[in-house]
Amino acid sequence: MIDDIEMLTSILQSAEIGCQGIVSVRKRLHDSAVDSVLCEQLAKYGKLYYCASHMLKNRGVEIRHVSPFTKAMTRYAAERDLRRDSSASHVAEMMIKGNTMGVNKMTRNIRTYEGKDPHVIKLARRMLDTEDENIGEMKVFL
Numbered sequence: 001m002i003d004d005i006e007m008l009t010s011i012l013q014s015a016e017i018g019c020q021g022i023v024s025v026r027k028r029l030h031d032s033a034v035d036s037v038l039c040e041q042l043a044k045y046g047k048l049y050y051c052a053s054h055m056l057k058n059r060g061v062e063i064r065h066v067s068p069f070t071k072a073m074t075r076y077a078a079e080r081d082l083r084r085d086s087s088a089s090h091v092a093e094m095m096i097k098g099n100t101m102g103v104n105k106m107t108r109n110i111r112t113y114e115g116k117d118p119h120v121i122k123l124a125r126r127m128l129d130t131e132d133e134n135i136g137e138m139k140v141f142l
Helices: 004-026 032-058 068-084 088-112 118-139
Strands: none
Touching (some): 004 088, 032 118
16 A cells, blocks of 8 residues: 555656656657657656656655666666667557556556545546556557
8 A cells, every 4th residue: 555655756756767768769769750759748757757746845755766777777778679670660669668567557556545635646647647648649650
């Protein structure tokens, strides 16, 4: 079971790793249509990150960022995959896999959430909806 702080931290870290993944992929991307969609997704993650960060700060909680090791592994995996294939369909597949992990994690967190703050659950659902929308947007490029 997770409380408000754990939920907000999960949202913040999911948005942070989503940003990291997009930035890593965009460095090697050669398709402007995919890049345009990824820029919009990056902005959405940024807003979610800001909201979660703000809510944590208002509770006097120190923000726990994604570990540098996890960020490095995300960059490395993206670079390795894109060296092999940097086509729009492969990028879409990579992003769908990441978003699917996000959907699974947030669905589990919402199911086990024990907090009472309606703003926290609303932000969690917004995160879940964003991950789901991102999948739909990337399917176009498969």
